[in-house]
Amino acid sequence: MIANEKSAPRLVSLFSGCGGMDKGFEQAGFQRVWANDFDKDAQAVFRLNFGEIDGRDIREVPVDEIPACDILTAGFPCQPFSNAGNRRGVYDSRGELYLECLRIIERKLPKAVLFENVKGLISSKHQSGQYLIEVIKGDLEKLGYAVNYRVVNASDYGVPQNRERLILVAFRNDLGKRFEFPPVQLNKENLTLRHILDIPEDVPNQVYWPYSPQAQSMVEKIPQGGSWKNIPYEDLSPRFKRIRDDMKRYHAPNFYRRFSLDEINGTITASAQPENCGITHPIHNRRYTIREIARIQTFPDDFKFIDDTTKNIVAMYKVIGNAVPCHLAKVIGDAIMEQAFK
Structure with a gap:
């Protein structure tokens, strides 16, 4: 809880997801006055907490209503800029949603702005030929911000996870300072x-999404700290044999x-597929439970998720994987509170 809500800086949260960013900023002393997200699974978890x-859709929200x-x-949605995606960048309509942020910033002129995205945004190109991150930086500077x-x-x-993300912080020029990242x-x-x-045992949401029979047979042959490369060749499926036969390709x-158990986990992804991320428990032959991935994403144990159907369980992997730790x-x-509001 915020000690003095009347004096706490007011936060507007866009593309809020299930609330990872909001929880962290609440813990830092900010008071959220409005939040928006289009994803219904994320909305359900956000409302619960x-x-x-x-x-x-943020494109349909008049600024006067914020x-x-x-x-x-x-x-803002990161798929267009992900190293795992097709890297269409702003040629994907979702890549232009950051312009909605600028539309709101131009009218509201908050003291501080924070954007979070995948690191692939750094190397994504704008249709002008510039790097998109430099275009975003320039747009914010035109609105009167130091970036x-x-x-x-x-x-x-x-955070107990090796998860690389782009963090952009902009301070309004009248503050006379530029954000410094913490040590x-x-x-x-x-x-x-x-x-x-x-x-x-009494912490809720300790349920998991079972693997397919093929995935289950594979994980049972993989030791702690290993991967599919530890599986004997004769036990691989034809597809994985082809890959093993031509690893360079x-x-x-x-x-x-x-x-x-003695490693830091890799990035928790929205898909929770074993091919794409380290989602298998070190000891047990299963996916991490909802609560285990929530721990890796540093959600507190009293943060609630919805696990009453298989559909909801799968959706929880998505919303947790998409969240900001x-x-x-x-x-x-x-750091923003100390540098811009003290």
Whole structure:
């Protein structure tokens, strides 16, 4: 809870998802006055934990219906810029949603702005030929902001996950300063899975999405710290035999990664597919539970998710994987609070 809501900086949250960014900024002392997200699964989780959220397409929301704010945060859709996607960038209509952020910023002129996105945004090109991140920086500068951005690894800020993301922070010029990123955490011993997966039995949402029979047979042959490459050749499916036969052609993919208890987990993704991310428990032959991936994304144990049907369970992997880790948001939020609002 915020100690003094009347004096707390007012936050407008765009592309809020299920609330990872909002939880972190709430912990840092900001008071959210309005939030928006179009995804119905994310909306359901957000309402369960925070209350109301505007579910309209942001392109249909008049600026006059959005409250005045001191800070605006936005994790606009990242798929067009992902290294795992087709990298169409602004040629994908979702890539232009950041313009909706600018539309609102131009009218509301908050003291601070935070954008979060995948690191692929750094190398995505605008149709003008410029790098898109430089176009965004230039647009904010034209609106009167000093901009700083950096690709950060969430584990450098106390998140038990090696998750690289672009963080951009802009301060209104009249503040007379440019955002300085907080120092990184050098000792990461407490971020390994051994310290994260010790979840008490009474904590809810300890259910998981079962693997397909083929995936199940593969994970049972993979040791801690290993991947599909540890599976004997004769036990591989024809598809994986073809890849193993020509690793150079397929760029030696690290499918079915299984992190050990003494490693920091890799990026939790929205798809939760074993081919694409380390989603297999170090010891048990299954996906992480909803609560385990929530722990890796630093959601507190009292944060509620919906797991009453298989459809909802699958949706929870999506919304948690798409979220900003709460603790990363808190660390950045603390720094913004100290530098812009104290």
